Amino acid sequence: MSAATTAEPAFVAKTKAGRVTDFVDSRVGGSGILREFGRKVFPDHWSFMFGEVALYSFVILLLSGTFLTFFFDPSMAETHYDGSYVPLKGVEMSVAYSSSLDISFDIRGGLFMRQVHHWAALLFVASIAVHMLRVFFTGAFRKPREMNWVVGSVLLILAMAAGFTGYSLPDDLLSGNGLRIIDGVIKSIPIVGTYISFFLFGGEFPGTAIISRLYMLHILLVPALILLMIVLHLFMVVVHKHTQYPGPGRNDNNVVGYPLGPVYAAKAGGFFFIVFGVLALMAGFFTINPIWNYGPYDPSPVSAGTQPDWYIGFVDGALRLMPGVINGFHFEYVIFGFTLTLNVLLPALVPAGILFTVMFMYPWIERWITKDDREHHVLDRPRNAPTRTAIGMAGFVWYCVMWAAAGSDLIATHFHVSLNDVTYWLRTLFFIGPIIAFIVTKRVALALQRKDREIALHGRETGRIVRLPHGEFIEVHAPLDEYKRYKLVGFESPKVLPAEPNEHGVVTGKEKRRAFLSKWFFEDRVAPATPAELEAAHGHGHAAVEASEDSKSLTH
Amino acid sequence: MKALSQKRRHPLAAVALLLMGLLVMGGLYAVATTVNEAKASTTSYSANDTEEGGKLFAANCATCHGMGASGTQAGPSLVGVGAAAVDFQVGTGRMPMQMNGPQAMEKPAQFNDEQTHQLAAYVASLGAGPAVPEEGLLDEGGDAAAGGELFRTNCAMCHNAAAAGGALTRGKFAPALADVSGKHIYEAMVTGPQNMPVFSDTNITPEGKRDVITFLKQIESTGSPGGADLGSLGPVAEGLFVWVAGLGVIIAFTIWLTSRTS
Numbered sequence: 001m002s003a004a005t006t007a008e009p010a011f012v013a014k015t016k017a018g019r020v021t022d023f024v025d026s027r028v029g030g031s032g033i034l035r036e037f038g039r040k041v042f043p044d045h046w047s048f049m050f051g052e053v054a055l056y057s058f059v060i061l062l063l064s065g066t067f068l069t070f071f072f073d074p075s076m077a078e079t080h081y082d083g084s085y086v087p088l089k090g091v092e093m094s095v096a097y098s099s100s101l102d103i104s105f106d107i108r109g110g111l112f113m114r115q116v117h118h119w120a121a122l123l124f125v126a127s128i129a130v131h132m133l134r135v136f137f138t139g140a141f142r143k144p145r146e147m148n149w150v151v152g153s154v155l156l157i158l159a160m161a162a163g164f165t166g167y168s169l170p171d172d173l174l175s176g177n178g179l180r181i182i183d184g185v186i187k188s189i190p191i192v193g194t195y196i197s198f199f200l201f202g203g204e205f206p207g208t209a210i211i212s213r214l215y216m217l218h219i220l221l222v223p224a225l226i227l228l229m230i231v232l233h234l235f236m237v238v239v240h241k242h243t244q245y246p247g248p249g250r251n252d253n254n255v256v257g258y259p260l261g262p263v264y265a266a267k268a269g270g271f272f273f274i275v276f277g278v279l280a281l282m283a284g285f286f287t288i289n290p291i292w293n294y295g296p297y298d299p300s301p302v303s304a305g306t307q308p309d310w311y312i313g314f315v316d317g318a319l320r321l322m323p324g325v326i327n328g329f330h331f332e333y334v335i336f337g338f339t340l341t342l343n344v345l346l347p348a349l350v351p352a353g354i355l356f357t358v359m360f361m362y363p364w365i366e367r368w369i370t371k372d373d374r375e376h377h378v379l380d381r382p383r384n385a386p387t388r389t390a391i392g393m394a395g396f397v398w399y400c401v402m403w404a405a406a407g408s409d410l411i412a413t414h415f416h417v418s419l420n421d422v423t424y425w426l427r428t429l430f431f432i433g434p435i436i437a438f439i440v441t442k443r444v445a446l447a448l449q450r451k452d453r454e455i456a457l458h459g460r461e462t463g464r465i466v467r468l469p470h471g472e473f474i475e476v477h478a479p480l481d482e483y484k485r486y487k488l489v490g491f492e493s494p495k496v497l498p499a500e501p502n503e504h505g506v507v508t509g510k511e512k513r514r515a516f517l518s519k520w521f522f523e524d525r526v527a528p529a530t531p532a533e534l535e536a537a538h539g540h541g542h543a544a545v546e547a548s549e550d551s552k553s554l555t556h
Numbered sequence: 557m558k559a560l561s562q563k564r565r566h567p568l569a570a571v572a573l574l575l576m577g578l579l580v581m582g583g584l585y586a587v588a589t590t591v592n593e594a595k596a597s598t599t600s601y602s603a604n605d606t607e608e609g610g611k612l613f614a615a616n617c618a619t620c621h622g623m624g625a626s627g628t629q630a631g632p633s634l635v636g637v638g639a640a641a642v643d644f645q646v647g648t649g650r651m652p653m654q655m656n657g658p659q660a661m662e663k664p665a666q667f668n669d670e671q672t673h674q675l676a677a678y679v680a681s682l683g684a685g686p687a688v689p690e691e692g693l694l695d696e697g698g699d700a701a702a703g704g705e706l707f708r709t710n711c712a713m714c715h716n717a718a719a720a721g722g723a724l725t726r727g728k729f730a731p732a733l734a735d736v737s738g739k740h741i742y743e744a745m746v747t748g749p750q751n752m753p754v755f756s757d758t759n760i761t762p763e764g765k766r767d768v769i770t771f772l773k774q775i776e777s778t779g780s781p782g783g784a785d786l787g788s789l790g791p792v793a794e795g796l797f798v799w800v801a802g803l804g805v806i807i808a809f810t811i812w813l814t815s816r817t818s
Binding site: 044046047088089090091119122123126174270271274275278282284286287288293294295298301305306308407409410412416421 | 701713775786788798802803814816
């Protein structure tokens with residue numbers, strides 16, 4: 001209709017709504033935008049919705065966070081608490097902590113909003129993590145989406161930064177202990193560490209500046225950067241179009257799914273309220289971060305069970321796993337009067353550094369090994385990329401070992417085992433866990449591929465046992481329908497790409513390394529059943545099922 | 557004076573001096589420890605209590621602690637541990653110990669109040685030690701805020717700021733303090749059971765101990781203002797909850813939203 005309106009200047013809408021729409025449309029071209037976006041097709045799959053969960057959590061964070069800023073005072077000035085929580089009455093504390101307590105006990109709806117905000121923060125990072133795992137294991141980071149993978153990774157780091165700066169704001173004992181650890185980590189950086197720490201805290205820890213500084217980062221810089229990255233991320237999603245799972249009629253040149261308008265938009269809009277509802281229920285019924293339990297921050301007390309929120313947990317866990325001394329070998333040296341504490345520096349920065357570096361680089365690593373420069377819009381089933389899946393699981397297990405280590409004390413108390421044993425086991429798993437995960441995952445993926453191939457070629461087992469006239473028992477296999485079979489055979493299985501000479505006819509060392517990795521990736525590939533194989537097996541099987549006299553073919 | 561200066565080079569002079577020094581030190585130590593003792597033996601035990609307690613002890617405790625509570629390789633000497641230690645260990649069921657392990661576990665008490673009283677009388681008769689505290693120190697009438705500060709400074713590093721308990725080395729642990737009676741909390745502070753340090757009256761005054769008890773009872777009765785407390789275990793429990801329950805429910809919704817009507 002709008003296209004028609006621009007063509008006929010004399011058009012006058014009949015209704016009031018129509019006139020308003022026409023007014024807007026003739027100025028900003030809204031209908032064109034709407035038509036373009038409304039026709040955007042999104043494939044429907046539950047695993048595609050975690051990005052949405054993250055986006056909605058972020059919106060909820062903005063809303064609840066705005067409410068909290070009305071009442072939170074980030075000052076580290078000292079005061080005596082005079083609110084309604086009796087066990088802290090008259091206790092000396094910072095204004096920041098006091099105002100957080102007031103939000104919790106004396107402002108209507110304050111505790112609920114605080115809990116919504118904190119639960120939403122945990123869900124925000126968790127949904128980003130799950131979203132990234134989905135993207136990784138389905139190979140959605142491949143061309144043309146490498147840059148969007150990087151933007152997403154930046155978003156993960158920003159989300160962690162937002163979480164950590166927020167976690168520290170109430171200035172309670174728990175968050176203060178967390179800041180103390182961060183201060184220790186910063187100070188362990190050779191030469192510049194102390195300077196950075198003093199710069200950040202405005203003097204010796206804890207100083208009187210850190211809360212207001214973190215507050216500015218938390219409500220201004222970090223959310224602005226997140227917003228910017230979200231815009232970039234979504235822009236690229238629109239440009240690239242959404243990926244889809246393999247299936248009949250789906251290829252790299254189309255997207256099969258529902259258009260955004262009206263069904264998908266309604267679903268997505270409704271989903272926002274579902275996420276909001278789930279978070280509101282959690283906030284209403286489950287305590288999160290009971291700051292009144294922890295008391296005001298004071299550098300001397302440390303509470304048992306002090307942990308960071310889950311997304312920083314793996315760094316805390318790595319710190320817990322690091323031994324101070326191994327068989328008399330110390331990790332702390334004094335060189336020219338400078339103390340080098342490797343027992344803090346190594347665990348705090350190296351595992352996280354490795355994880356994030358590999359995460360950022362992975363699309364290019366795989367691209368280099370496979371020399372695959374084509375666009376991919378159809379996803380891989382994880383089993384059909386066994387080595388990638390195995391690498392992902394190795395990283396995942398490595399992360400989880402460190403993550404579990406952050407709760408080592410709770411594992412010890414709740415399962416009645418020795419804290420030392422938990423630490424020894426996790427230290428062992430830190431090194432061999434990823435290797436075991438790699439081997440097991442790869443074998444499982446290959447086995448599933450072989451099973452798929454078997455089913456594609458010979459049909460599925462029906463469980464129907466038939467006794468043949470000469471006494472033999474056989475199980476009847478039923479052929480798959482074409483749609484199901486497509487899923488089992490319609491995938492790419494890259495082959496090993498041997499080293500190739502460059503334009504000068506030289507096989508470079510780098511190329512040899514690439515060829516070695518290519519072999520490592522693909523040497524034990526399971527090829528999808530080819531049409532010829534299918535034809536052979538199919539004809540074979542059919543004849544067998546229909547005319548069950550032929551016992552030999554049935555026993556395949 | 558002359559006699560003293562003449563004899564100062566006597567071969568036994570050094571021995572005599574050492575003896576004098578030891579006597580002075582010993583005397584001072586004895587005075588210091590009695591000053592430090594928690595209102596020792598103000599409760600009076602009858603001779604009958606002590607006698608009955610001795611019988612109970614011989615039948616139930618002597619296997620490990622030895623006849624006369626002088627200790628064996630399996631259990632320490634109980635001379636001088638005081639009635640408070642017996643009242644705590646036996647009253648909370650930790651003693652008699654069910655089995656060897658990193659530390660004695662709490663279990664339903666094996667002796668009734670009278671028997672516990674008799675055992676305490678017997679052990680108290682062996683040597684001076686902390687007595688069972690008086691009611692006035694346990695009445696939860698102290699200052700909860702001051703108790704909270706004492707608790708965070710002295711107790712929270714093992715027992716957790718919310719008194720939810722925490723891990724120690726090699727399978728030992730500091731238990732959660734909910735549902736522990738004020739008397740047992742007080743006794744634990746003065747006797748230092750298991751791995752717990754002793755908090756003497758000079759370290760935390762009896763009034764301070766009363767404040768700690770008041771604080772613990774207050775946070776227990778206040779409950780959790782924000783809803784279910786997830787065990788008061790901090791961010792690990794919260795993280796587990798958001799991953800399992802939060803994401804679980806949301807995944808269920810995503811599956812529902814993307815399912816096709818058939």
